Amino acid sequence: MAILNILRYxxxxxHKVAQPVTVFDATLRTLVQDLTETxxxxxxxxxxxxxxxxxxxxxxxxxxxxxxxxxxxxxxEIVEAFGVSDIEEGCLSVPGxxxxxxxxxxxxxxxxxxxxxxxxxEAQGLLAVCIQHEMDHLKGKVFVExxxxxxxxxxxxxxxxxxxxxx
Ligand code: GNR
Ligand code: NI
Numbered sequence: 330m331a332i333l334n335i336l337r338y339x340x341x342x343x344h345k346v347a348q349p350v351t352v353f354d355a356t357l358r359t360l361v362q363d364l365t366e367t368x369x370x371x372x373x374x375x376x377x378x379x380x381x382x383x384x385x386x387x388x389x390x391x392x393x394x395x396x397x398x399x400x401x402x403x404x405x406e407i408v409e410a411f412g413v414s415d416i417e418e419g420c421l422s423v424p425g426x427x428x429x430x431x432x433x434x435x436x437x438x439x440x441x442x443x444x445x446x447x448x449x450x451e452a453q454g455l456l457a458v459c460i461q462h463e464m465d466h467l468k469g470k471v472f473v474e475x476x477x478x479x480x481x482x483x484x485x486x487x488x489x490x491x492x493x494x495x496x
Contacts, residue, residue, distance in 0.1 A: 333367045333381040337492075338423045339485060344469040347377075347384045349404045353445035357387070357403070361443045364389045365399050372396070373421045375459040377466030380422050388463040392456045400450070405440040405464055407433075408449070416458055418472050425491065426484050430475045432461045 336343050350357060360383060368376040368389055375390040388402040412434030419427045435453040438460060442448060452460055462472055473484050 330366050331363045332370050333363050335367065335371065335376075335380050335421050336382055338420070338471050338473065338488060340422075342382050343379060343422055343466070343471055345379065345384045346469045347379055347386045347467040349386050350441070353403075353441070353443065357385075358443050360385070360387060361389065361401050365391075365401075368399075369396060371421050374455065375463045376421065377463040379466040379469070386467050388460070388467070390456065390459050390463060392459060400456075401443050402438065402440040402450075402460065402463070403443060403445075405438050405460065405467075407436050407461075407464070408439050409437040411435045414454070414458055416455065418458065418462055420462070420472055422466075422471060423473055423484065423488070426473065426487070428473070428476055428480065430458075430462075430472050432458045436460060 360378065364376050364378060367381060374392050378385050378387040386404045388405060389399050391399045410433035413431060414434040415429045415431045417427050417429045434457065436457045438450045438452060440448065473481055
């Protein structure tokens with residue numbers, strides 16, 4: 330097991346598009362374990378492989394209070410979506426920034442687990458929003474890209490300042 334480095338916006342590698350998983354092997358299961366460990370350590374409620382510079386369609390999420398119910402989604406697809414939600418989101422790749430984004434309130438997802446077994450999942454509330462946030466990462470999209478150009482500019486300035494302070 331390993332804790333992986335999380336890319337920080339505006340790192341261009343966050344905009345790479347992930348490729349579907351075709352082989353469900355030990356390498357995939359190690360990636361899932363490392364993503365899960367990295368998500369818990371961060372701590373975050375979800376993590377996409379893109380954020381650790383692995384451009385495969387793999388996501389882990391856990392919105393449980395006890396942090397003991399990880400859900401692994403490989404090659405996830407939204408098959409149905411209902412309603413509108415706009416809860417405040419954060420992102421481990423954009424530390425310290427919290428903004429509301431419009432998402433579907435409920436989604437039905439089809440995906441594979443780390444062993445190649447297909448399943449469907451009905452999600453609502455934070456879980457639904459988190460899955461949509463993670464699926465955006467797989468497409469190379471970061472939540473701040475939904476915000477106004479002015480807000481995005483302010484966020485880039487704030488992150489650049491954070492970076493200078495930590496250097
Ligand atoms: O930890 C996270 N919290 C969160 C809160 C609201 C909506 C989405 C998220 S995902 C985020 C972790 C992360 O960056 N995943 O990509
Ligand atoms: Ni994120």
